[in-house]
Amino acid sequence: MFSRDTYIQRRATLVKNIETKGLLLFLGNIENPVNFEDNTYRFRQDSTFLYYFGIQQPYLAAVIDLDENKTIIFGDEMSIDAIVWMGRQETLKEKCDKAGVVEVRSKDELGNYVKGVLNAKRQIHYLPPYQSSNKIQLSKLVQLPIDQLKPSVAMIEAIVKQREIKEAQEIVEIEKALEVTNQMHLMAMRMAKPGVKEYEVVSAIQHIAGSNNCELAYPSIVTINGGILHNHYKMNTLTSGRLLLNDSGCETPMGYASDLTRTFPVDKTFTPEQRDLYNVVLNSFEGAKSALKEGVRYKDVHLIACELLAQGLIDLGFMKGNAQDAVANHAHTMFFQCGLGHMMGLDVHDMEDLGEQYVGYTVADPKNKTQFGMKSLRLGKELKAGHVITVEPGIYFIPELIEMWGAEKKYEEFINYEKVRQFAHFGGIRIEDDIQITSSGYKVLGPDLIKTVEEIEDYKKQF
Amino acid sequence: MFSRDTYIQRRATLVKNIETKGLLLFLGNIENPVNFEDNTYRFRQDSTFLYYFGIQQPYLAAVIDLDENKTIIFGDEMSIDAIVWMGRQETLKEKCDKAGVVEVRSKDELGNYVKGVLNAKRQIHYLPPYQSSNKIQLSKLVQLPIDQLKPSVAMIEAIVKQREIKEAQEIVEIEKALEVTNQMHLMAMRMAKPGVKEYEVVSAIQHIAGSNNCELAYPSIVTINGGILHNHYKMNTLTSGRLLLNDSGCETPMGYASDLTRTFPVDKTFTPEQRDLYNVVLNSFEGAKSALKEGVRYKDVHLIACELLAQGLIDLGFMKGNAQDAVANHAHTMFFQCGLGHMMGLDVHDMEDLGEQYVGYTVADPKNKTQFGMKSLRLGKELKAGHVITVEPGIYFIPELIEMWGAEKKYEEFINYEKVRQFAHFGGIRIEDDIQITSSGYKVLGPDLIKTVEEIEDYKKQF
Numbered sequence: 001m002f003s004r005d006t007y008i009q010r011r012a013t014l015v016k017n018i019e020t021k022g023l024l025l026f027l028g029n030i031e032n033p034v035n036f037e038d039n040t041y042r043f044r045q046d047s048t049f050l051y052y053f054g055i056q057q058p059y060l061a062a063v064i065d066l067d068e069n070k071t072i073i074f075g076d077e078m079s080i081d082a083i084v085w086m087g088r089q090e091t092l093k094e095k096c097d098k099a100g101v102v103e104v105r106s107k108d109e110l111g112n113y114v115k116g117v118l119n120a121k122r123q124i125h126y127l128p129p130y131q132s133s134n135k136i137q138l139s140k141l142v143q144l145p146i147d148q149l150k151p152s153v154a155m156i157e158a159i160v161k162q163r164e165i166k167e168a169q170e171i172v173e174i175e176k177a178l179e180v181t182n183q184m185h186l187m188a189m190r191m192a193k194p195g196v197k198e199y200e201v202v203s204a205i206q207h208i209a210g211s212n213n214c215e216l217a218y219p220s221i222v223t224i225n226g227g228i229l230h231n232h233y234k235m236n237t238l239t240s241g242r243l244l245l246n247d248s249g250c251e252t253p254m255g256y257a258s259d260l261t262r263t264f265p266v267d268k269t270f271t272p273e274q275r276d277l278y279n280v281v282l283n284s285f286e287g288a289k290s291a292l293k294e295g296v297r298y299k300d301v302h303l304i305a306c307e308l309l310a311q312g313l314i315d316l317g318f319m320k321g322n323a324q325d326a327v328a329n330h331a332h333t334m335f336f337q338c339g340l341g342h343m344m345g346l347d348v349h350d351m352e353d354l355g356e357q358y359v360g361y362t363v364a365d366p367k368n369k370t371q372f373g374m375k376s377l378r379l380g381k382e383l384k385a386g387h388v389i390t391v392e393p394g395i396y397f398i399p400e401l402i403e404m405w406g407a408e409k410k411y412e413e414f415i416n417y418e419k420v421r422q423f424a425h426f427g428g429i430r431i432e433d434d435i436q437i438t439s440s441g442y443k444v445l446g447p448d449l450i451k452t453v454e455e456i457e458d459y460k461k462q463f
Numbered sequence: 464m465f466s467r468d469t470y471i472q473r474r475a476t477l478v479k480n481i482e483t484k485g486l487l488l489f490l491g492n493i494e495n496p497v498n499f500e501d502n503t504y505r506f507r508q509d510s511t512f513l514y515y516f517g518i519q520q521p522y523l524a525a526v527i528d529l530d531e532n533k534t535i536i537f538g539d540e541m542s543i544d545a546i547v548w549m550g551r552q553e554t555l556k557e558k559c560d561k562a563g564v565v566e567v568r569s570k571d572e573l574g575n576y577v578k579g580v581l582n583a584k585r586q587i588h589y590l591p592p593y594q595s596s597n598k599i600q601l602s603k604l605v606q607l608p609i610d611q612l613k614p615s616v617a618m619i620e621a622i623v624k625q626r627e628i629k630e631a632q633e634i635v636e637i638e639k640a641l642e643v644t645n646q647m648h649l650m651a652m653r654m655a656k657p658g659v660k661e662y663e664v665v666s667a668i669q670h671i672a673g674s675n676n677c678e679l680a681y682p683s684i685v686t687i688n689g690g691i692l693h694n695h696y697k698m699n700t701l702t703s704g705r706l707l708l709n710d711s712g713c714e715t716p717m718g719y720a721s722d723l724t725r726t727f728p729v730d731k732t733f734t735p736e737q738r739d740l741y742n743v744v745l746n747s748f749e750g751a752k753s754a755l756k757e758g759v760r761y762k763d764v765h766l767i768a769c770e771l772l773a774q775g776l777i778d779l780g781f782m783k784g785n786a787q788d789a790v791a792n793h794a795h796t797m798f799f800q801c802g803l804g805h806m807m808g809l810d811v812h813d814m815e816d817l818g819e820q821y822v823g824y825t826v827a828d829p830k831n832k833t834q835f836g837m838k839s840l841r842l843g844k845e846l847k848a849g850h851v852i853t854v855e856p857g858i859y860f861i862p863e864l865i866e867m868w869g870a871e872k873k874y875e876e877f878i879n880y881e882k883v884r885q886f887a888h889f890g891g892i893r894i895e896d897d898i899q900i901t902s903s904g905y906k907v908l909g910p911d912l913i914k915t916v917e918e919i920e921d922y923k924k925q926f
Contacts, residue, residue, distance in 0.1 A: 032495055033593045034507045035809075036816035039681050041504045044497045083863050084800060087691035130496045132595035136609060146599060203673025210666025213698070218502050228550035235676070337547060346498075353499035400546050 001054040001098050001254070002169055008100035010162065011052050011064060011071060018158040021066050022123030025114065025141070026052065027134045028060035028075075042215065046134075047346035047353070048127060050255050051163055055095045061110050062101070067122060072103040074110040114141045125152035127159075130353045156354045163351055164343060164359070165386035171436060171445065173256035174345070174388060178434060178446025180212045180250050181258040185449055188222065188246045189456065190463045192266050198222050198234040198244075205248050214250040217257035217348045221247035226263060226428030227396040229338055238266045243274055243427050249348060257348040259390050260449060261432035268460045275453050277395055278429055280312030282452065284393040285431045288340060292383065292391070292435060292442040297365075299380035302340040305393045306332045306373075310414075313395070318423070321414050330373055331414035334405060337398070339377030341390035344434055349378060350388070385439045392432030399424045464517040464561050464717070465632055471563035473625070474515050474527060474534060481621040484529050485586030488577065488604070489515065490597045491523035491538075505678065509597075510809035510816070511590060513718050514626055518558045524573050525564070530585060535566045537573040577604045588615030590622075593816045619817045626814055627806060627822070628849035634899060634908065636719035637808070637851060641897060641909025643675045643713050644721040648912055651685065651709045652919065653926045655729050661685050661697040661707075668711050677713040680720035680811045684710035689726060689891030690859045692801060701729045706737055706890050712811060720811040722853050723912060724895035731923045738916050740858055741892055743775030745915065747856040748894045751803060755846065755854070755898060755905040760828075762843035765803040768856045769795045769836075773877075776858070781886070784877050793836055794877035797868060800861070802840030804853035807897055812841060813851070848902045855895030862887045 001007075018024070028049045031040035045056050053062055053073065060075040073096050078086065096104045105113075117124055124142055128151040129135045139146045166174070184205045191201050201222045209216055224236050226245030238244060244266055249258040263278065265271070270278060288305035310332045311323040318335070319326055326332055343350035343359055351359045360379040361367045368374040379389060402424050406417045431451060436443045450459055464470075481487070491512045494503035508519050516525055516536065523538040536559050541549065559567045568576075580587055587605055591614040592598045602609045629637070647668045654664050664685045672679055687699050689708030701707060707729055712722040726741065728734070733741060751768035773786040773795045781798070782789055789795055806813035806822055814822045823842040824830045831837040842852060865887050869880045894914060899906045913922055 032504070032595070033816075034504075035510050035593075036812060037593050038815065039811060041495070041497075042682065047498050080863065080867070084861055085691070085693045087688060087696060088863060089696070130498075130500050132495070132599055136595055136598065197676070199676050200674045203670050206673060207666050207670035210669060211663045213660070213662050219505065225550060228548070230548045233550060233552070348502060349499060352501065353496075398547055400543065400551060404543065 004098055004100040006167075006169070007052060007054050011100075013162055014052065014158055015064060015066060017161060018066070018154060020123065020125065020152070020154040022125055023114070023117045024064040024066065024155055025124055025126040026062040026064075027126070027129065027137060028055075028062070029058060029131055030133045031058045032131065032133065045255065047255060047351070048159060048163070050346055053099045053101065055099055057092065057095065059107060061107065063110075063113065065117075070103065071101055072105055072113070073099075073101050074105050074107050074113075076107050111141060118143065125155040127151055127155060128353060128355060153358075156358050160351055160354060160358050163345065165384060166345060166388050166436070170256065170345065171388070173252050173254055174258060174434065175446050177214065177217070177250050177252050177256055177258035178260070180209060180214050181248065181260050182447040182449050183212075184208045184248050184250065185246060185260055185262050186459070188244070188248070189262070189264050189459055192238055192244045192264060192460075194238055194240045194266055196238045198224065198236050198238065201238075201244070201246070202234050205246070209250040212250075214252055217249040217251040217259065221245065224266070224427060226394075226430065227398050227426070228428070229396060240267050241271065242266050243429060245428055245430055247430065247432065251348075255346050257344055257346070258434055258446065259344055259348050259432065260434065261392055261430040262449065262451070262456075263429045263431065264456045264460065269457050270453055273423075273426075276316055277426075278453055280309060280316065281393055281395055281429045281431050283312055284308035285391060285433075288391050288393060289433075289435065289442065289444075292437060294383055294385045294437055294439050297380065297382050298340070298360075298389065299377065301391075302377055302380075303327060305340045305391075306336060309336050309393060309395065317419050318416055319414050320416055326411075326414040329411065329414065330371065331411035333373035334401065334411060334415055334420070335395045335397070336393065337373060337376065337396060337401070338394075339374075339379070341392050341432075342378040344388050344390055352378070383437045385437055387437040388434060388445065389437065390432055390434055392430055394428060394430035396428035397423050397426045467561055467563045469630075469632070470515060470517050474563075476625055477515065477621055478527060478529060480624060481529070481617060483586065483588065483615070483617040485588055486577070486580045487527040487529065487618055488587055488589045489525040489527075490589070490592065490600060491518075491525070492521060492594055493596045494521045495594065495596065508718065510718060510814070511622060511626070513809055514622075516562045516564065518562055520555065520558065522570060524570065526573075526576065528580075533566065534564055535568055535576070536562075536564050537568050537570050537576075539570050574604060581606065588618040590614055590618060591816060591818060616821075619821050623814055623817060623821050626808065628847060629808060629851050629899070633719065633808065634851070636715050636717050637721060637897065638909050640677065640680070640713050640715050640719055640721035641723070643672060643677050644711065644723050645910040645912050646675075647671045647711050647713065648709060648723055648725050649922070651707070651711070652725070652727050652922055655701055655707045655727060655923075657701055657703045657729055659701045661687065661699050661701065664701075664707070664709070665697050668709070672713040675713075677715055680712040680714040680722065684708065687729070687890060689893065690861050690889070691891070692859060703730050704734065705729050706892065708891060708893055710893065710895065714811075718809050720807055720809070721897055721909065722807055722811050722895065723897065724855055724893040725912065725914070725919075726892045726894065727919045727923065732920050733916055736886075736889075739779055740889075741916055743772060743779065744856055744858055744892045744894050746775055747771035748854060748896075751854050751856060752896075752898065752905065752907070755900060757846055757848045757900055757902050760843065760845050761803070761823075761852065762828075762840065764854075765840055765843075766790060768803045768854075769799060772799050772856060772858065780879055780882050782877050783879055789874075789877040792874065792877065793834060794874035796836035797864065797874060797878055797883070798858045798860070799856065800836060800839065800859060800864070801857070802837075802842065804855050804895075805841040807851050807853055815841070846900045848900055850900040851897060851908065852900065853895055853897055855893055857891060857893035859891035860886050860889045
């Protein structure tokens with residue numbers, strides 16, 4: 001946990017910022033069953049609960065009563081039976097004290113407290129539930145069917161405004177995650193040799209996280225088919241001549257994430273074709289990165305990255321015509337179907353549970369939800385100092401898309417289908433770093449993980 | 464997957480065995496969110512769904528319509544958008560064909576199908592949901608509030624009757640899991656040295672599972688405080704003079720579990736006190752094991768194990784009086800607070816989601832739900848050839864229990880509190896193997912993982 005003052009201060013800021021009255025209700029997460037009640041997935045506390053209360057214990061809830069100026073945590077101390085089975089641990093009272101919360105009540109009392117607020121016709125604010133258990137709990141508490149729950153926009157907006165600007169101590173945590181992630185990525189580069197299975201690399205990556213007392217922040221994507229954007233299949237054998245794409249990050253015991261991607265050859269060197277395409281992505285990455293600073297719209301940075309990708313692909317003969325026109329017509333989405341990046345913090349896609357429209361966009365400048373490509377850009381709004389974001393351009397050859405669009409002759413004036421078809425099974429390339437926005441520009445967080453063709457080849461040659 | 468005939472045959476047996484009419488409804492599991500909708504825990508299919516349909520894909524459901532003699536799987540093929548993001552995979556139709564199911568309908572149609580059955584006043588049978596998502600889904604489908612759902616006893620009983628008798632091919636799968644688990648335990652013995660962290664051992668164990676394309680079957684218990692029965696705290700540093708208890712198992716890609724425990728010194732050798740207590744547990748283990756055969760009640764095997772523990776503890780001066788009397792009076796529960804074992808198969812506690820009263824007990828001989836000790840025995844009923852069970856006696860020194868019962872002078876005539884108090888922080892010892900019941904006796908499954916003091920010391924001296 002951070003200091004007691006941190007949590008007291010964060011809650012005070014929230015109360016000050018929020019433009020409403022009533023009750024703010026925070027539900028912690030539970031231990032979710034895998035295949036029966038007592039066999040559970042690892043416990044992961046809700047990130048907003050962690051941010052304002054810091055307590056890593058299942059089955060908690062908290063309220064900030066704006067009208068009565070009270071903060072209460074609802075939860076139960078361990079029974080003697082539980083102590084026999086689970087061991088004596090720090091009491092809930094002690095944990096709450098570390099979070100600066102003096103009022104602790106039994107979990108049973110939460111229902112009555114909320115009922116009292118309902119009866120008094122006072123407002124109850126809550127966040128969108130994502131775990132089914134909290135959908136059920138919330139539905140009971142506020143006496144609405146699950147599909148009629150109405151999360152509080154005022155509460156969401158106040159929380160996003162606060163959580164999106166990272167404190168210095170949060171940056172320290174993210175950089176701790178990146179130290180471990182750096183090792184995870186170097187291990188994958190060392191291990192990648194013909195004959196190795198993708199799942200063996202995943203397991204070695206997870207082992208580095210685990211032996212540093214971290215968890216994977218998300219299921220690693222480790223694939224020789226990097227053209228598949230969210231590829232969790234991991235049964236392939238690494239073969240000579242392929243690239244391996246590794247998108248892996250971890251989270252610290254306090255819950256802060258990292259999210260890095262590197263793409264490198266299974267062999268010790270890139271082929272000329274791999275090198276050329278890799279350098280297009282790297283050039284896009286560097287160009288986008290250098291455009292980052294407070295006040296710039298991330299959507300515009302995304303478009304810079306797209307144009308650099310398009311120009312590189314034109315230079316290599318995969319595309320044709322003018323790069324700006326190609327991007328304006330969305331023709332680059334044949335190769336780059338997704339967005340340039342997203343916020344990162346206590347979640348790898350920070351605050352995604354609160355709603356992309358509040359985290360990544362504004363009312364005045366909302367997301368384009370229909371255009372292929374733009375509809376997958378999670379972050380579009382103006383950057384502020386203290387934002388932590390990812391930058392992750394890529395080139396992806398997707399056989400199904402090439403086949404479908406080729407048959408339709410889609411974007412024919414910009415795409416050289418003859419050449420593209422020859423690369424249908426090339427795979428994909430992504431390069432991703434985690435970056436803090438500053439008033440003067442940006443800071444790449446964590447150790448400087450090797451990234452150029454030369455650096456990667458030099459490293460791989462050692463093993 | 465097993466052969467198509469396996470699934471066809473299993474369903475035919477279920478239909479033959481079940482003493483009811485109406486609709487059998489099977490809900491598969493979903494991908495459950497960790498901290499936001501798109502960041503999910505590893506997918507684990509429901510075990511009963513796996514048993515009858517074998518398909519490892521989220522968001523499926525199936526029905527066996529007993530009245531209309533129909534089997535239908537409800538689920539959706541991937542959209543082109545999903546193929547772009549996730550890659551082309553085997554179609555659902557192809558997977559269903561491998562399970563011998565020819566009728567596949569869209570998931571949307573499940574609601575109407577069930578509504579038709581409700582409207583016709585036909586019975587709908589379903590199993591107790593354990594994941595919250597399925598509680599919500601089931602509640603909508605059968606139009607009952609979650610807390611008024613009524614799982615079908617007829618369906619549960621028919622499934623337990625079938626799943627509890629393991630097929631030869633299921634034993635093969637369990638032994639595959641045990642091959643990997645054997646390596647997991649040897650690794651832990653090798654790694655256990657002063658200065659190592661518990662979580663480092665856990666991570667190495669998980670890495671062996673992962674690099675063999677297996678998952679942990681349950682969160683590993685790796686602890687120097689083995690007196691704590693379900694100890695998932697893993698931040699301690701291993702120190703000289705302590706024992707390390709390792710309760711770890713894995714599951715194969717098909718979902719079959721293993722569950723082994725070994726306890727061994729952090730140093731290369733046991734202390735005399737550790738050796739003496741270890742041999743009491745080992746003697747209890749061997750005695751219980753040799754009593755196993757078809758027709759014996761597991762509850763009686765549990766009591767044999769308890770008596771052997773009590774006699775050993777009497778011999779060492781921790782207990783006094785007559786062992787049989789001590790067990791009849793439950794005095795041994797100061798040291799052995801839990802049950803001797805449980806069924807194992809597609810779940811580490813096999814079919815625990817269906818209800819312990821149906822899996823471990825009978826109506827004629829129900830569980831003792833109030834007596835400390837017996838109330839934690841998950842399996843009491845008569846053993847049959849084809850059962851796969853664990854045998855896991857232990858001695859646990861629980862400081863809180865020693866303090867509490869000592870103050871009450873509880874079981875004073877059987878417990879030598881003076882000596883026991885000196886061992887309050889000794890920790891605990893458990894030895895556990897997975898065993899198949901046969902008509903003539905039993906078969907210990909998997910490789911013969913080292914177990915005696917001499918075997919463990921000889922092994923540890925090599926590293």
